[in-house]
Amino acid sequence: MSTRGQPDTESTDDTTDPGSTGSTGSTGSTGSGPTVAETGEFGLIRAITRRLPVGADVLLGPGDDAAVVAAPDGRVVVTTDLLVEGRHFRRDWSSAYDTGRKAAAQNLADVAAMGARPTALVVGFAAPGELPVAWAEQLADGLRDECALVGASVAGGDVSSAAGIVLGITALGDLAGRAPIRRDGARPGDRVVLAGRIGWAEAGLALLRAAELPPEILRAHAEVVDAHRRPHPPYALGPLLAAAGAHAMCDVSDGLLADLGHVAAASAVWIDIDPTALPVPGPIRDAAAVLGADPLTWVLTGGDDHALVACLAPTALLPAGCVVIGRVLAAPTHVGPDGTRPDDRGAGHGVLVGGLDYRRGTGWDHFRQVT
Numbered sequence: 001m002s003t004r005g006q007p008d009t010e011s012t013d014d015t016t017d018p019g020s021t022g023s024t025g026s027t028g029s030t031g032s033g034p035t036v037a038e039t040g041e042f043g044l045i046r047a048i049t050r051r052l053p054v055g056a057d058v059l060l061g062p063g064d065d066a067a068v069v070a071a072p073d074g075r076v077v078v079t080t081d082l083l084v085e086g087r088h089f090r091r092d093w094s095s096a097y098d099t100g101r102k103a104a105a106q107n108l109a110d111v112a113a114m115g116a117r118p119t120a121l122v123v124g125f126a127a128p129g130e131l132p133v134a135w136a137e138q139l140a141d142g143l144r145d146e147c148a149l150v151g152a153s154v155a156g157g158d159v160s161s162a163a164g165i166v167l168g169i170t171a172l173g174d175l176a177g178r179a180p181i182r183r184d185g186a187r188p189g190d191r192v193v194l195a196g197r198i199g200w201a202e203a204g205l206a207l208l209r210a211a212e213l214p215p216e217i218l219r220a221h222a223e224v225v226d227a228h229r230r231p232h233p234p235y236a237l238g239p240l241l242a243a244a245g246a247h248a249m250c251d252v253s254d255g256l257l258a259d260l261g262h263v264a265a266a267s268a269v270w271i272d273i274d275p276t277a278l279p280v281p282g283p284i285r286d287a288a289a290v291l292g293a294d295p296l297t298w299v300l301t302g303g304d305d306h307a308l309v310a311c312l313a314p315t316a317l318l319p320a321g322c323v324v325i326g327r328v329l330a331a332p333t334h335v336g337p338d339g340t341r342p343d344d345r346g347a348g349h350g351v352l353v354g355g356l357d358y359r360r361g362t363g364w365d366h367f368r369q370v371t
């Protein structure tokens with residue numbers, strides 16, 4: 001990593017405090033230093049960019065009108081996601097550092113889901129003037145550390161004032177000569193494989209939302225609460241599943257059933273999830289017991305963990321770290337309790353659980369979510 005293209009340094013805070021929420025339940029401290037209104041636009045940009053090393057794929061980093069990023073393959077994978085305070089994270093639930101990790105992870109996982117290696121992020125950041133500069137600095141540290149997991153770095157960005165914090169992140173990636181793994185390539189007979197965790201972040205979110213829970217309960221369930229704050233996408237398995245011959249792949253941002261629903265629709269197939277093959281880990285069961293919730297529903301419909309799901313020929317050799325959780329069908333095979341089959345409604349595609357429709361939702365929808 002070098003400091004190519006970075007502006008001169010001049011900042012309020014020279015420390016690198018991760019401020020991770022860890023398992024303590026605290027959202028970390030951003031100190032009582034200057035606010036972004038006091039430091040001004042260019043002071044804020046300097047405070048952020050001086051903390052961000054520039055990686056090998058970034059030929060010109062922050063400081064000019066635009067960045068220059070290498071595209072060794074000749075094609076560039078590009079994806080963008082917004083994170084809105086109150087919708088994607090809350091400052092009283094997550095530290096600035098964890099929010100940075102999550103914001104980077106959400107985008108880097110989309111690049112991995114195409115079978116590509118992430119190279120760079122561009123970061124839009126809007127915040128109220130009273131935000132401590134230290135919060136923005138710790139956010140930058142989180143972005144930096146999540147990028148470091150995959151060898152990517154922040155190439156540039158933009159700042160603005162706004163009523164609440166909004167992050168608009170764009171990620172770039174390199175396919176290294178491979179074909180992109182799209183959502184429309186699943187074929188009947190394929191195995192459906194899962195890499196990474198699902199249901200963890202939803203379990204943590206449910207506990208955080210249960211306002212009457214004492215802090216010691218949150219601490220006792222730190223694994224799932226921390227999963228809400230910071231996902232752990234299996235980045236390396238994106239390119240590995242591509243190399244293994246994945247016909248289709250996506251990351252699970254909204255929920256397994258919701259995201260596989262996009263694959264089923266794009267591929268015009270049915271995807272049948274075997275609920276007995278799905279891991280329902282102990283920490284998710286334990287959290288469900290606290291709230292009297294159904295842990296399998298969290299696993300099937302919970303978002304925010306950014307696992308990868310892929311469809312591969314039954315003969316494909318699976319990389320280590322994948323679990324077979326279902327198969328791709330040309331048509332449903334089971335008859336429901338009411339005597340009809342799921343395809344009788346004429347959809348032509350869909351996601352089934354144990355051969356039948358799942359009636360407890362599919363996942364997150366920004367405009368339909370009841371909060």
Ligand SMILES: Nc1ncnc2c1ncn2[C@@H]1O[C@H](COP(=O)(O)OP(=O)(O)O)[C@@H](O)[C@H]1O
Pocket residue numbers: 080081110253254
């Ligand atoms: N405002 C928009 N303009 C153009 N394309 C969009 C917009 N919003 C979403 N899309 C596209 O629609 C598709 C689905 O979006 P989304 O569900 O957010 O995907 P993901 O879960 O991978 O982030 C993506 O290909 C995305 O680029």
Ligand SMILES: Cc1ncc(C[n+]2csc(CCOP(=O)(O)OP(=O)(O)O)c2C)c(N)n1
Pocket residue numbers: 081082086087088089090106205253254302303304364366
């Ligand atoms: C404060 C708060 N409330 C609710 C959630 C749950 N949540 C918000 S967005 C989302 C789905 C993923 O985000 P989205 O913007 O749909 O990502 P994309 O599918 O575009 O990658 C979930 C599960 C959260 N993370 N934080």
Ligand SMILES: [Mg+2]
Pocket residue numbers: 080081082
């Ligand atoms: Mg998106």
